[in-house]
Amino acid sequence: MSGFWVTGVIPLYVTALFPLVLAPLMGLLPSAVISKAYLSSSTFLFFGGMILATAAENTNLHRRIAVTSMHYMGHDIRL
Structure with a gap:
């Protein structure tokens, strides 16, 4: 099964379910x-984190957080 992960011949979500069936x-x-x-x-914690990260990326929340933090902290690189 590790060969399927490395080569990507079969989609990763299908390869991940192989142990459950085989x-x-x-x-x-x-x-x-x-x-x-x-x-x-x-597993559910990891999956939930991935869902939140995807949602933040799709809505550009990560950029809004970065721009807001730059606004409050300034853009100077000195500590």
Whole structure:
């Protein structure tokens, strides 16, 4: 599966779901163990952060924050 990640032959979202499907079919791990890893709180925290970052980028919020901070702090590079 790491070859799929590196080469990008298959889209990354499909490659990420391979262990969820293939490991129980191959008898490597039960599906309950794998789904628990996919549904952990850290995974949801990371996913939520990615959603917020994408939303901020699509609405140019990151630029507004940068411009506002430059307005209040000034543009001089000295500390």
